[in-house]
């Protein structure tokens with residue numbers, strides 16, 4: 001059977017070139033980067049080379065990057081790091097109700113310890129209004145954390161505008177850029193951020209490695225205590241093959257970004273247009289234009305997202321409903337609820353995220369298969385019958 005992967009926001013396959021770059025660091029160059037003999041120093045050199053590649057892509061200095069075990073750790077490090085380090089200054093954080101679980105649950109854990117968190121409203125497209133950020137600031141505010149682009153419905157937030165507000169108010173500003181780095185241009189100075197989270201496996205790198213950008217001069221207590229790795233900010237022997245793979249993936253992303261952007265935008269729009277034409281009572285979630293170039297998220301009336309997913313899977317198509325992290329729970333997506341969708345519509349959502357391997361044929365196939373699935377499910381839907 002034909003298999004079509006349309007869940008690139010959940011994870012991406014590791015690029016063969018990335019695997020090739022990583023392999024020697026498991027065997028030939030296995031030394032501990034903290035060791036002073038040449039095996040160690042060679043590994044250390046490879047880490048620093050990767051660091052400069054990642055820094056270069058986002059307009060940062062190498063010293064401003066801390067490698068982590070992924071996007072989740074980067075979010076935890078940024079948010080808890082600022083909260084713990086600035087306890088004497090204040091206890092108020094401003095964020096959104098649409099953050100990835102990694103940011104959301106970190107804020108909730110701080111709330112249980114007495115930190116006050118403001119969850120800004122978002123409009124029906126998932127956009128944060130920068131004026132609301134300005135209004136939420138108090139003299140106790142120590143951190144603003146707003147994601148660059150949402151992983152579920154793809155909306156890209158006005159980070160640069162919020163960055164200006166944060167700078168004027170001299171408040172630390174963090175963004176989760178896991179869905180944007182390597183896919184669209186990201187520059188820490190243009191965005192005006194002090195902290196920025198990244199993850200390798202969302203950009204054709206390996207799982208289990210990511211980074212946090214920390215603007216020079218930002219005080220942040222160590223996240224992991226132990227050895228002196230990562231300039232004493234993150235103890236533990238470095239994931240050398242992972243970091244090397246991350247660097248190579250960033251390099252490839254940079255080379256292919258423009259071409260892929262154009263190609264994926266075209267495919268995305270072909271899929272959106274086709275779905276809206278061929279299925280009635282369907283709506284696009286997220287902003288139409290301020291949108292990740294590979295994201296299609298729709299809600300289909302009178303059908304359950306899970307049922308569509310299972311039927312798509314039978315036809316060889318991998319998609320998702322809500323985010324990968326919530327797909328095993330029966331709760332509707334908190335992100336879609338925050339846009340004002342009813343629980344029924346949130347339950348009837350479907351996310352397709354496109355990537356390197358997809359072609360126009362894949363889109364045609366989805367457009368052929370999904371309308372039939374929807375028709376079949378609607379024919380047996382108790383939701384539909386109760387409305388007639």
Ligand SMILES: *Cc1c(COP(=O)(O)O)cnc(C)c1O
Nearest residue numbers: 070071072100102151178179199
């Ligand atoms: C995937 C993802 C994360 C988590 O990254 P991991 O490397 O899997 O821990 C965080 N934020 C966003 C927006 C993501 O899409």
